[in-house]
Amino acid sequence: MTCAYDFTLPALSGEPIDLSTLRGKPILIVNTASKCGFTPQYEGLQGLWTTWRSHDLMVIGVPSNDFGAQEPGTAQEIGAFCERNYHVTFPLAAKSHVRGPQAIPLFRWLAQQGGFLARPRWNFYKYLIGRDGTLVNWFSSITSPESRRVRMAVERAVMDH
Numbered sequence: 001m002t003c004a005y006d007f008t009l010p011a012l013s014g015e016p017i018d019l020s021t022l023r024g025k026p027i028l029i030v031n032t033a034s035k036c037g038f039t040p041q042y043e044g045l046q047g048l049w050t051t052w053r054s055h056d057l058m059v060i061g062v063p064s065n066d067f068g069a070q071e072p073g074t075a076q077e078i079g080a081f082c083e084r085n086y087h088v089t090f091p092l093a094a095k096s097h098v099r100g101p102q103a104i105p106l107f108r109w110l111a112q113q114g115g116f117l118a119r120p121r122w123n124f125y126k127y128l129i130g131r132d133g134t135l136v137n138w139f140s141s142i143t144s145p146e147s148r149r150v151r152m153a154v155e156r157a158v159m160d161h
Helices: 041-056 074-088 106-113 148-161
Strands: 008-010 016-018 027-032 058-063 126-128 135-139
Touching: 027 041, 027 106, 041 058, 041 074, 041 148, 058 135, 106 135, 135 148
Parallel strands: 027 058
Antiparallel strands: 008 016, 027 126, 126 135
8 A cells, every 4th residue: 555655755855855754743734835825824834844843744745836836946946935924944845746647646646545536626735644644634724723723733744643
């Protein structure tokens, strides 16, 4: 059976993000964009990362230009924007396709696991992977990282040993 830990993402900085090195850790995967109305969610994602990384939570942003061409930048521009405006320190993957036939394998797997409604329809869809590598929950763009739903789900995933 395939699980999230079976995937590797190209990193924004070039080297791969090998999810197998995160085996046993919960992961919050988010398709991101720098020029979206939801872009301020980077702040909430950074907050979750800051709060829970000592409890093994990994947050990974996956920049994508798939929705409204809202991530037009280069890798350097995306990294600088996130650092300068939101002080992002969690890992960012390289700009990737997250929907349709060109979607990267991880996002094809997430769509398969979550079903039709879980497929990203805009930027900032959030996918929570449990310590066992399975998709435990997903949240649409309108559900902010600071929302009670996301915070409680992350806390449950982190505390589930």
